[in-house]
Amino acid sequence: MSKKRKKTKKESSDVSRRDMLKMGGAAGAATILGPTMLTSWKAYASQPTTSSPPAEPVLCGATPPASPATTPFVDSLPIPFPAVPTILFPTPTKAANIAGGEAARADHQRWEEFSPDIFYYQEARAATHSFHRDLLPSYIWGFNGRYPASTVLNAYGLSTLVRFKNKLPAVTSSFGRNETTIHLHNGHTASESDGFAGDFFGPGLFKDNHYANAYAGIDAFGGIGDPREGMHTFWFHDHRAAFTANNNYLGMNGMYIVYDQKDPGHEFNTPGSLRLPNYYGLTDIPLILTDKRFCAAANGRNEMFQVVGSGAPGGDKWVVNGKIQPKLNVARRKYRFRILNTGPAKVWNLKLVGPTGTQAPWTIVAVDANFLRTPWTISGNTTALPTGDLQIHVASRYDVIVDFSQFQVGQSVYLREAAVQNVGVATPDPAPGLPIGNVLMRFDVVSNAIIPDTPAIPSTLGDLPTGILPPVVPDATFEWRFTLDNGQFHINGLPFDANRVDHVVMKGTMEEWSLRNDVLAGNWVHPVHIHFEEGRILERTTRLDPVNQPDVHTPVNLQQVQGVGLNPDEDGNNARRDVYPLPGQNTVKLRMKFRDFTGRYLIHCHNMNHEDNFMMVRWDIVDSIAELRQKREQIAQRRREAGLPVEDGLPKSRKETA
């Protein structure tokens, strides 16, 4: 690339970034909400961060206890505070500041092009958190001592740097691992800032993750990339190899929302805005879901049950934004809930239940940070959704719109989970046919709309990127087979190894990947996550007789099982995803581009207990034919050494250029 062209690109990038700032929502929202809210945000930010760490937990043995009783609906739903921008010292640098205590990494890519405009500080440390009024505080690991972490609110065009400092205890009694690496799920992020599972760092060190907050397609479109690639609901979480479930169970995750013209962070009639409910914390509310189990009260704590040497335990308490069975006051208008499943392993099956016990409608507008082309309203059970439940796998995000104007002031509405939790306090069914154990949280309709309601949800939410679906021919096709051999999870015959690359792609190309679940035991659904870019699902097939006819694939009867067929939330013509639920015997075929950055990335099962058992492998993006060939030869060589079929580790077909 010539110097001259580079310069032009830089100029155009400046212009559009400035434009973005002018029109973008972050500024607008701050103007409107600023005067009152900023005061309290500031107060929050200035809380001392040097308070002495809490006493290490005394755990309650290896047998899962029944959690103590908790009275439903006594705590209000906490809204994670917006993260407060700050200044950082030492000043962030392109090369890792080794002398200053930064964790080792390659130089930031595109650092000058996207020199950071805004800086955040998230310090991982031990703290205590109260999950319910009836429980004593529990020992957690949280960013800035908070669970969930403060939410980073940002805008496309505003290049961001988040300094993650490791202040976890040098020695811990918890089952966590005091080394961390933070992944922004699913940012279009350069490898050195992507929280690669092997790039963890210990206490005392920090790592600057550079998030360009640019759309994918920077090379092709210039500026801040292709606006059709817009993604909005992200989350960041610990990704430490072999301990991701443990560290996330302890609390190391938070949300990251990026606004743009379409989704500007306010509800005014501005050009390009979809005008969805969009005031963070007021009409646009994160619902961060997890399940926990608690020990009996001891030493002034109700510790989270955990066993050193095990993955995260299954919980018997459903937790939303850090509280068990909270309540939220709402007005009679539309709200947007950004539902995030932080795992570690539980699948949520959710529906909205009205005061009379019947299912109330909600409309899905976005899946995994991507707006659907056409919104999907779920108002009851259908053949595609036999139970009427929205199924949310680990790490998936669903943005749903609920219109509370269908209810009257004084009525209550419930978020129902199909599985029953242990409440422990005898409570009559809050609505007919709705046992209290199924209720995740309660919405109390307390008033008519105060902030005027947004207009009807548009019937289309915009165009998806082109140039990826057939008849476009992919540069290469590749198959990822998830298997269980001798009790060890494998992908293409091998377990996770941070030092080994298992597939290599050329920067700027598009590939068609088949994800194939050959783990027959348990018939688990593996929520497969691919880092770096969003994919488009072409088809889903199943093998009806995987033992005798392992390679006979039949299209799934789309109408039978929710989450298995190509429902509107996964059909590549309507949706983009970064988590692909993969039930036993299923194969999902998807297409993905690999643009703008190079380096090491991951594909893994996002059931964190599986991921920690190494159902994860590394793939690389390179930008030279020499490196591509060299790494392909390494892959072949290692497979030969391991006695594995070489061809299973190489692309099935590829164009001459790939």
Place this chain on the structure above:
Amino acid sequence: MMMNRRNLFTNFAGDNPSAPKSTFTPHPASLGASVFTNALLRTHENKEVKFYDELIKGRQVIINLMYANCDSACPIITSKLVKVHEALKDRMGKDLFMYSITLKPEQDDPAALKKFAEMHGAANLPGWLFLTGDPYDIETIRYRLFRWDHIKFDLDPDVHASMLRIINDATNCWTMAIPQSSLYTILQHISWADPPKSLEERLEENKAIQEKINKEVKQYGYRKTT
């Protein structure tokens, strides 16, 4: 929150762990014998040992499952472990130990284990024991140490037969490695359970990692960073 070089070092002086211990002290949160059991096992030297008290308590250990006449995986795994032992021989028997437990105690008596160990040149390596015992005890140990909290797997004795369990009872850290991985990777995973390092040691390690990254970048010198 603000950091400069000076307080980077002073702030963490307190983190500095004590000097290497001469006695093996378990971490206060270790569940000890209630998880590991104190089963009486026999070594390939026909010596009776209490599993937790004499083999695990306060130590860093690498444990694998095997049996003497297994033809496929076990010899490969054992020969890999010989390489691991060679690489870590300065620590073996001092603060790091290796235990190979038979999955078939009915047929593997100490003599059979000794023969297997000799075949691999592992019979006289410091800190490495081959263990047999009562089948019930062995099954309990397998379940407790290699379990996965999933009934479909945990009841199948073949499951996780290929895993290396790595435990440091002094820091209460459990992790694992896969024997099929490269020696480099296995050693890395073993180091995940090493005693906590001082900040100075971590910074030194960090420097070494950076040098490795720089070397890779140089090797692929065309990697675009702007």
